[in-house]
Amino acid sequence: MDNQEQRPIPPKPAAPPTAGLPHVAVPTDPTAAPPQKHGRAVSVLLKALFVVVLLGVVGGLVWLASWLGSETAAPPADPGSGVVEVSPTPLPTPLALPREGVTPPDYRLGDCFKDFDPEALRSTVVACDTPHSAQLVAVFRYPGNNSYPGRETLAAKALEACQASRLAPAANDFTLNFQRAYPSGTSWESGDRRVDCYVTADGGNVIDASVLP
Known part of the structure; x- marks a missing residue:
């Protein structure tokens, strides 16, 4: 029988101490960059x-x-058509002149009048190269559905029409005045919507040329 020597089994080595060692977090993905919280906040x-x-x-x-x-939505002070007519439109067939007994609604821009009276119900239209005392140089027309704007507004619109008129150099050869004509309340009710501006001569029928270009 062989002699056998029994030796005690040595104890397993104790685990190395961990207390006091710094704790380092290991990212799950070593290649991932650390989060940029400050950049996201900015x-x-x-x-x-x-x-x-x-x-x-x-x-x-x-x-x-x-x-x-x-x-822009504010209502205009004067709701007219917005256009002052200052350039006559020639008729395809000129009317024979002189023409007696022409009523104001039939006056045309550029017409010349002999012995003109702005309050007369009829006038005589003559050729502008013959002696006359007035010429219609500007017209403003109100829409037919407008209510009567009042005398002061109409007078102001007539003055505006006179100021917008364009006179030819021939006007300098005569002593002329502006004459305004506009509807009364009664004529407005009967359909009169025209505001007219004339040039007139105090000396009677002394104008013998058109004063429009």
Whole structure:
């Protein structure tokens, strides 16, 4: 029998101490970059600032559009047609002259009148190269559905028509005045919508040329 020596089994070595060692977190993906929390915060702040500025700009534009709309939507003080006629339109077939007993509604821009009376119900239209005392140089027409605007408004519109008239150099050869004519309340009710501007001569039938270009 062989002699056998029994030796005690040595104890397993104790695990190395871990207390006091720094703890290092190991990322699950070694290639992944650490999170950039600061950069994200700056990006969010810039986006929020952009939205605030954009809303301010949009609000300002809306207010400006509303203000301009309120300005342009204001009703005009004088709701006429907006056009003062100062250039005569030639007829395809000129009317024979002189013409006696022409009523005011039939006066045409550029007509010349002998012995003119702006309050007369009839006048004599003559050729402008023959002696006459007045010529119709500007016309303004109100729409037929307008209500009577009042005497002062009509007088102001007639003055505007006279100021818009364009006279030829021949006008400098005569001593002329502007004469305004506009509807009364009664004539307006009967359909008169014309505001007229004439040039007239105080000395009677002394004009012998058209004063329009």
